[in-house]
């Protein structure tokens with residue numbers, strides 16, 4: 731589900747950029763390490779701030795960044811125009827139907843996109859499918875606790891059914907063959923969950 735106008739305003743501004751650069755990325759790096767030389771997929775890339783950080787700060791060799799919303803991709807194209815096709819592939823795409831063969835990526839990164847997906851379990855199954863054995867899934871997600879608060883219910887537009895707690899999110903990631911163990915953290919009193927898991931080496935479908 732695309733963001734409504736108010737949520738776009740909340741996401742596409744310098745404060746959000748600073749949070750992503752100075753809080754979210756360092757926390758994900760602490761949990762999962764760097765991406766030097768790796769082939770990375772970013773799902774729900776929005777305006778491309780995370781994509782740029784994956785290349786510049788974590789050392790990704792190549793990022794395939796997808797988003798459902800053409801208007802967000804327009805911003806991303808502008809921001810990321812300095813990268814050629816050997817570093818970046820930026821295109822419309824749906825995390826529940828990723829256009830890539832099985833086991834393509836060394837890492838998949840999700841900065842707060844999956845809570846926008848009605849069938850979020852299908853998104854995690856797809857991420858698991860395209861991760862190479864041993865590949866890492868970096869995630870920062872927004873839980874039901876936040877989505878169901880009245881100001882956000884009124885101002886923003888999210889799928890309201892079938893949302894998840896931190897624990898339910900981690901359990902589904904593990905259920906899809908991505909081992910997180912205790913490598914995750916709640917933040918914001920449980921409104922947000924951060925973590926990194928490794929795709930199981932043995933149980934690929």
Ligand SMILES: C[S@@+](CC[C@H](N)C(=O)[O-])C[C@H]1O[C@@H](n2cnc3c(N)ncnc32)[C@H](O)[C@@H]1O
Pocket residue numbers: 731732733741750773774775776777779780796797798799802823824825826840841842843844846847
């Ligand atoms: C809250 S924004 C996060 C954007 C960006 N990752 C960030 O952190 O600034 C969620 C993004 O997920 C995208 N999105 C929603 N459903 C999606 C889907 N099924 N597949 C890919 N992207 C999706 C939205 O268009 C939006 O850009």
